[in-house]
Amino acid sequence: MRGKVYEPLPLIGKLMSPAHDTSSVGTRYNLNTPALVLDLDVFERNVATMAEIIKAHGKGLRPHAKSHKCPTIAQAQRDAGAIGLCCATLDEAQIMAANGLSGILITSPVTTGYKIGRVVALAEQTPDTMIVVDNPDNARNLAAAAEQKSLQINVLIDVELGFGRTGVTSPEAAVQLGNTIRNLPSLVYCGIQAYGGHLQHTVDPIERLDLCRQAHRRIEGIMDALASIEMSPPIVTGGGTGSHLIDAQEGPFTEIQAGSYIFMDAEYQTVIYAEGEKWPFDNALFVQTSVTSTNVPGFVTTDAGTKAFALNGPEPRVITSGLEVTTYEYAGDEHGRLHLNGANVRPSIGDIIECVVPHCDPTVALYGRYHCVRGDKLVDVWEISARR
Structure with a gap:
């Protein structure tokens, strides 16, 4: 054995x-x-392979630390060329920053007063940290807390892609939030996040390709709306392990947020990668x-x-x-x-x-x-x- x-x-x-x-x-x-x-041995091959795939398509790789929750692994990904890392929670982000990691994107809105105070402290410690927002009130609360500390917080507009979890649900809502952010000096607009968690485990590759293309069109509609108010997103971040190749080849993303690829699991083994490909x-x-x-x-x-x-x-x-x-x-x-x-x-x-x-x-x-x-x-x- x-x-x-x-x-x-x-x-x-x-x-x-x-x-x-x-x-x-x-x-x-x-x-x-x-x-x-x-x-x-397998982990290192996985890390190197994804880095090569994303680089070959001219995108950045900002892997998701929610998969591993380990600063040692995050550093290995950075060493292989990742431009930063994603964190699902504020706890993850603070621990990664405490271990010397930067380029952190917090991928869920943080809304309570206590947590917003922690975001401000994190921005003071690691100024290039970014966080998503999907609500004007949340943006104003973040801005007020940052202003008290004479700081600026980097924000991205979160875009909902059909999962029904977080994110603005229309181009009009994106424009409204964009205008709010623009009028808050303590916030720095960095772009948009559009993550389709429900796309990642679509088993059939043809169906997954069609769903990803629908998502891409939705994202492009948001981008066009923001461009109309001179807020074209410098960063368009999203995608995951299941959709990484589609998103890298033809999506509007500037960077990919894949995470599970370093480990893989039984769930991903039920997903067909691409027609005729393992x-x-x-x-x-x-x-x-x-x-x-x-x-x-x-x-x-x-x-x-x-x-x-x-x-x-x-x-x-x-x-x-x-x-x-x-x-x-x-x-x-x-x-x-x-x-x-x-x-x-x-x-x-x-x-x-x-x-x-x-x-x-x-x-x-x-x-x-x-x-x-x-x-x-x-x-x-x-x-x-x-x-x-």
């Missing part, structure tokens, strides 16, 4: 603490399960679990239940050699059930099982660290410090 054993390699990032010294563990198969395992990214992130009981015929019980996997995706996919035909089922908070489905191998007590995560972003939020491996060797441990 194990592959080639690699020679020890230099550590990549700073270890969390002596308690996580990799020399005391040695291999990826001697971890405290459930454990989150990151294959660094995904250029491979699975790099796994949950490792161990067998705790084998008494019932037809399945074995593991120690990874609903607290170990995100539940808003397909079931985990088993990749352990000889067990690929098995299916994974949750059997409670702390237990999983591996249905053998006639597999030639029956796991024994204490055996290690590895699964592709169902949905990477919320699964990562359940863990405190990545166990970083090359082959069978554990080479580092990275803290997931922005998972709040």
Whole structure:
């Protein structure tokens, strides 16, 4: 069930603490399960591949940190050519900035007085930080808080693309918000964000292409309306892992916000990349679990239940050699059930099982660290410090 054993390699990032010294563990198969395992060889290929694709189409890459919530990974993406990073929450943004990262875009509106105060503090610490707005009142509140500190805050107009979550819903609303921003000296207009989360997991590539083109036309209508008041957007940011190639090839975007590509997951494996083409990214992130009981015929019980996997995706996919035909089922908070489905191998007590995560972003939020491996060797441990 194990592959080639690699020679020890230099550590990549700073270890969390002596308690996580990799020399005391040695291999990826001697971890405290459930454990989150990151294959660094695959991860590095994924990072490099997306950087090359986006660069080849003349766009910028501003990857989404909500997928990994880890400053070490964000820095690796910056080192590979990313122009910045996206953060879904203010917590993520503050932690990334505290670790020396810049070029941060907060992709959701921040509206309460307490959080707006934190945005101002972040702008003071990292002046190139940007945040989206979709409401004139929110823009005015941000501006008032920034003015009290004699600061300017960089803002983008958030555009709704059919997901029904946030964003202005018409060209007229975009113009109204644009005029509001223009009349607030403590706000700096930087462009628009148009993210279609509902497009990313459209399984059929022809349907996904059609939906993306509809979104592109909607974005272009907003851009034309803003141009009519001399507010053509310098930045047009959006897109994701599922739509990155379409958006890079023919979309109106200046930059792409893909995030999940660094890990991939079982959910993205149900999506067809393009007609006749396989995904250029491979699975790099796994949950490792161990067998705790084998008494019932037809399945074995593991120690990874609903607290170990995100539940808003397909079931985990088993990749352990000889067990690929098995299916994974949750059997409670702390237990999983591996249905053998006639597999030639029956796991024994204490055996290690590895699964592709169902949905990477919320699964990562359940863990405190990545166990970083090359082959069978554990080479580092990275803290997931922005998972709040």
